[in-house]
Amino acid sequence: MSHTVRDKAKLLARVRRMKGQMEAVERSLEAEAPCGDVLQLLASIRGALAGLTGEVIEGHLHEHVVHAENDAERDKAAAELADVLRTYIR
Amino acid sequence: MSHTVRDKAKLLARVRRMKGQMEAVERSLEAEAPCGDVLQLLASIRGALAGLTGEVIEGHLHEHVVHAENDAERDKAAAELADVLRTYIR
Amino acid sequence: MSHTVRDKAKLLARVRRMKGQMEAVERSLEAEAPCGDVLQLLASIRGALAGLTGEVIEGHLHEHVVHAENDAERDKAAAELADVLRTYIR
Amino acid sequence: MSHTVRDKAKLLARVRRMKGQMEAVERSLEAEAPCGDVLQLLASIRGALAGLTGEVIEGHLHEHVVHAENDAERDKAAAELADVLRTYIR
Numbered sequence: 345m346s347h348t349v350r351d352k353a354k355l356l357a358r359v360r361r362m363k364g365q366m367e368a369v370e371r372s373l374e375a376e377a378p379c380g381d382v383l384q385l386l387a388s389i390r391g392a393l394a395g396l397t398g399e400v401i402e403g404h405l406h407e408h409v410v411h412a413e414n415d416a417e418r419d420k421a422a423a424e425l426a427d428v429l430r431t432y433i434r
Numbered sequence: 435m436s437h438t439v440r441d442k443a444k445l446l447a448r449v450r451r452m453k454g455q456m457e458a459v460e461r462s463l464e465a466e467a468p469c470g471d472v473l474q475l476l477a478s479i480r481g482a483l484a485g486l487t488g489e490v491i492e493g494h495l496h497e498h499v500v501h502a503e504n505d506a507e508r509d510k511a512a513a514e515l516a517d518v519l520r521t522y523i524r
Numbered sequence: 525m526s527h528t529v530r531d532k533a534k535l536l537a538r539v540r541r542m543k544g545q546m547e548a549v550e551r552s553l554e555a556e557a558p559c560g561d562v563l564q565l566l567a568s569i570r571g572a573l574a575g576l577t578g579e580v581i582e583g584h585l586h587e588h589v590v591h592a593e594n595d596a597e598r599d600k601a602a603a604e605l606a607d608v609l610r611t612y613i614r
Numbered sequence: 615m616s617h618t619v620r621d622k623a624k625l626l627a628r629v630r631r632m633k634g635q636m637e638a639v640e641r642s643l644e645a646e647a648p649c650g651d652v653l654q655l656l657a658s659i660r661g662a663l664a665g666l667t668g669e670v671i672e673g674h675l676h677e678h679v680v681h682a683e684n685d686a687e688r689d690k691a692a693a694e695l696a697d698v699l700r701t702y703i704r
Contacts, residue, residue, distance in 0.1 A: 348469045359460050366453045373446050379438045379494050380514035386487045387521045391704075393483060397476045398703040402696050404469050409679055410692045422680045424470035426672050431477045432702050433668040434614075434661075481614075488613040492606055499589055500602045512590045516582050522612050523578040524571075524704075528649045539640050546633045553626050559618045559674050560694035566667045567701045573663060577656045584649050604650035611657045 347403030358396045365389045401428065437493030448486045455479045491518065527583030538576050545569045581608065617673030628666045635659045671698065 348355060369385045371377075408421035438445060459475045461467075498511035528535060549565045551557075588601035618625060639655045641647075678691035 346466070346469055348463060348472055349466045352463055352466070356460060356463050359456060359463065363453060363456045363460070366449055366456060370446060370449050370453070373438060373442055373449065376436070376439045376442070379436055379490065379498060380511065382438055383487070383490055383494060383514060383518045386483065386490065387518045390480075390483055390487065391521060393476065393480055394704050397473070397480065398700060400469065400473055400476065401699060401703060404473060405679075405692055405696060405699075408469060409675075410688055418680055421470065422675055424473060426675060428473045428477045429671060429675075429699070430668060431481065433671065434664050484614050488610060491609060491613060495589075495602055495606060499585075500598055508590055512585055516585060519581060519585075519609070520578065523581060524574050526646070526649055528643060528652055529646045532643055532646070536640060536643050539636060539643065543633060543636045543640070546629055546636060550626060550629050550633070553618060553622055553629065556616070556619045556622070559616055559670065559678060560691065562618055563667070563670055563674060563694060563698045566663065566670060567698045570660075570663055570667065571701065573656065573660055577653070577660065580649065580653055580656065584653060588649060601650065604653060608653045608657045611661065 347407045348400065351399075351403070355396070355400070358392065362389060362392050362396070365392065397428075401425065437497045438490065441489075441493070445486070445490070448482065452479055452482045452486070455482065487518075491515065527587045528580065531579075531583070535576070535580070538572065542569060542572045542576070545572065577608075581605065617677045618670065621669075621673070625666070625670070628662065632659060632662045632666070635662065667698075671695065 365385060365388060369382060369389070372382050372385060404421060404425055409418055409425060412418035412421060455475060455478060459472060459479070462472050462475060494511060494515055499508055499515060502508035502511060545565060545568060549562060549569070552562050552565060584601060584605055589598055589605060592598035592601060635655060635658060639652060639659070642652050642655060674691060674695055679688055679695060682688035682691060
């Protein structure tokens with residue numbers, strides 16, 4: 345069972361919390377709240393997104409690369425990971 | 435008029451696009467899609483979030499720090515900016 | 525007196541420590557050390573660089589933007605800051 | 615042969631270039647150059663460091679995780695990679 349299936353409830357809860365944070369940004373912009381508040385909200389979403397992404401990356405590395413069922417799956421999973429890492433490490 | 439008010443429609447459109455991307459992550463997790471797909475979606479949200487945050491930061495720097503109405507507003511806006519930058523530059 | 529002049533000794537000490545870390549990477553590569561060791565060294569340099577950059581950015585924001593001697597200096601310093609932030613927030 | 619050995623000359627050249635950039639920061643601080651110049655140099659080192667780290671990470675993932683000689687080496691290499699990624703994805 346894939347880690348994103350096993351941890352489905354936990355991951356979904358984190359995603360929905362982030363959606364709530366985005367809705368808070370939406371409300372702040374609509375209400376013309378001070379720009380400093382919008383910045384704080386965006387920074388908190390960034391932190392939540394990094395936490396979620398880090399967790400999914402570690403699960404992906406562990407399950408689909410290290411414990412792949414075969415070399416073909418391992419190669420594919422490693423290529424997916426390399427793609428995502430290029431967006432982070434630059 | 436604050437930059438987040440002047441650019442309200444454009445900023446709201448970007449936030450709603452990100453919410454849509456987050457809903458796509460939600461659907462992928464619910465549908466037990468391959469973890470590589472979830473990773474790609476998360477990386478694209480990160481890019482969108484960075485773009486939006488960068489734009490709001492520049493507007494904040496320009497309008498509330500450089501062109502503040504008084505020294506008190508300038509100090510406050512600069513402190514808000516420093517707080518957000520600490521979450522990025524580490 | 526600019527913050528980079530006032531804090532010169534402290535900043536130079538941090539720069540020289542980072543140079544030492546880079547020389548450690550150089551030695552590891554020359555000695556064909558395990559790649560995991562090289563990665564750890566690179567990650568530690570990144571942390572040191574982020575710390576130093578964060579400190580210089582805050583000094584720059586405080587001294588050359590908030591407490592600029594005139595509007596022209598403030599505009600120039602803010603533009604320099606915006607340039608550097610674009611390399612971080614993406 | 616490990617990728618850091620195979621690519622030794624190329625990797626050493628990149629590290630030495632970064633050391634040269636760090637020496638430029640050192641000279642700028644000693645000469646009390648404008649702080650904006652120091653910031654630009656630090657941002658360019660960050661870019662060089664990210665490029666080098668990204669390359670070593672991909673080599674590590676490919677050679678020591680995907681094409682490990684045995685499961686024990688694969689587990690160890692994956693754990694090393696996870697450690698480094700945690701410093702980036704936060």
